[in-house]
Amino acid sequence: MAVWACRSRRKSGTACAVLLIAAILAAVPSAPAALRNIVIDPGHGGLDVGAKGKFGSHEKDVTLAVSLKLKTLIEKTMSCRVIMTRDKDFDVSLENRAAVANNNNAQLFISIHANGSVRNKAHGAETFFMNVNASDEETRKLAYLENTSGELDKRIPDEAQDEVKMILWDMAQTAYVRQSQRLAEMIQEEINAALKIENRGIKQAGFKVLQGVACPAVLVEIAFISNAEEERKLNDEYFQNHVAEALHRGLVRYLKLFPQK
Amino acid sequence: MPKSTRAVLIPILAVAVVGLAVFFFLSDNRESIKKARPGAGPTAEEGTSPADSRPKRTVNLLFLRDESDALIPEAREIVADPSSPAFEAREILGELLKGSQSGLLSTVPPETKLIQVYITKDGTAYVDFSREFADRHPSGSNAEIATIYAVVDSLAYNLKSVKKVCLLVDGEERETLAGHIAINHPILPDFSMIAAD
Numbered sequence A: 001m002a003v004w005a006c007r008s009r010r011k012s013g014t015a016c017a018v019l020l021i022a023a024i025l026a027a028v029p030s031a032p033a034a035l036r037n038i039v040i041d042p043g044h045g046g047l048d049v050g051a052k053g054k055f056g057s058h059e060k061d062v063t064l065a066v067s068l069k070l071k072t073l074i075e076k077t078m079s080c081r082v083i084m085t086r087d088k089d090f091d092v093s094l095e096n097r098a099a100v101a102n103n104n105n106a107q108l109f110i111s112i113h114a115n116g117s118v119r120n121k122a123h124g125a126e127t128f129f130m131n132v133n134a135s136d137e138e139t140r141k142l143a144y145l146e147n148t149s150g151e152l153d154k155r156i157p158d159e160a161q162d163e164v165k166m167i168l169w170d171m172a173q174t175a176y177v178r179q180s181q182r183l184a185e186m187i188q189e190e191i192n193a194a195l196k197i198e199n200r201g202i203k204q205a206g207f208k209v210l211q212g213v214a215c216p217a218v219l220v221e222i223a224f225i226s227n228a229e230e231e232r233k234l235n236d237e238y239f240q241n242h243v244a245e246a247l248h249r250g251l252v253r254y255l256k257l258f259p260q261k
Numbered sequence B: 001m002p003k004s005t006r007a008v009l010i011p012i013l014a015v016a017v018v019g020l021a022v023f024f025f026l027s028d029n030r031e032s033i034k035k036a037r038p039g040a041g042p043t044a045e046e047g048t049s050p051a052d053s054r055p056k057r058t059v060n061l062l063f064l065r066d067e068s069d070a071l072i073p074e075a076r077e078i079v080a081d082p083s084s085p086a087f088e089a090r091e092i093l094g095e096l097l098k099g100s101q102s103g104l105l106s107t108v109p110p111e112t113k114l115i116q117v118y119i120t121k122d123g124t125a126y127v128d129f130s131r132e133f134a135d136r137h138p139s140g141s142n143a144e145i146a147t148i149y150a151v152v153d154s155l156a157y158n159l160k161s162v163k164k165v166c167l168l169v170d171g172e173e174r175e176t177l178a179g180h181i182a183i184n185h186p187i188l189p190d191f192s193m194i195a196a197d
């Protein structure tokens, strides 16, 4: 019984992923070629408040404030369409955030967060790109996919299809890791130049929200909300504007370097 | 159906159901292990009595200092059982949950209980923590990364047979630990997280 329940849960997840992939495939041809789409993902929202500060601030509020400022800056200065995964205080699943990017044929995905640590002293900004922590089995399947990409549908028997597509969806970001790293470097450089907070550099980690994104994607931890001094800064409008400007400069630099997706 | 037949059939059916469950549990160690939790196997008694003559070994448990992100090893004695890595894994995690004895910071919420540990033939340790492990976690990328690698590296660092770790919360797979880092797949150890010393 327990075994069966476990399997059926996996199946529904697979079906969901197949639907999402179908949606992506449908969306690709209709997207206008010239206008670039940038997806901004304000971390958390709704019941998911994210990390909490000692003075009561919630990560979800800070991330939304900075995201909205970044949106305004991009729309003012660039010929880009900005899509927000949320523009108010509500829940969005991590999978749906990636789906927003893929369904809109995004050229860039930037997820904005504020960090939290059990160490009171932890402070500074860092930019993450995805760590590919694939198991042996997943690696084997990815290798199989790469070798058969053209004839995928013909060569994989029906019953194996769902699972292969699930892996493909789970691992969509693997194809963009190198570009994501460049984007992370440029954003982190701009943050370092603009903010007088410690440079924690670029890092890799297994962020769920980045895994399924099929374009260059980064996650920025602006500062530590768990650090009293940085919690105060995060709530300061001047600091928020400063961060948004730095993120904006990073995006502009990256898009100049890679005009096409 | 006559009452007497039913009285005989019900126990037989019950035995069959239990038998099937055991069969599935034994025959499929990848999927079923995530859900099946057979009557909470007894772990070693907490705190060894003065008369405890069982063999011991020293392990290194991973904690944090307020100054840096690097995980700091703290030596601790556990009851040794070279024939059962799962037993030693339970000992290691039991000690990790007790927290540091030298004032280091714990990365795991203090209310967390260890429910069970299995190690499969391919070297995957399935670690099942009570829901406090995720629900009482403070959230934040930095905190989640520290928790995950304190657990994964504490196991892999001390047990050669552990190659990767699957974290379960109250018998269930979770998407992330507390909103950031994915824990819905086996996690490889990363010894670069441990302070060079």
Ligand SMILES: [Zn+2]
Binding pocket: A043, A044, A050, A051, A059, A113, A114, B140, B141, B179, B180
């Ligand atoms: Zn966050």
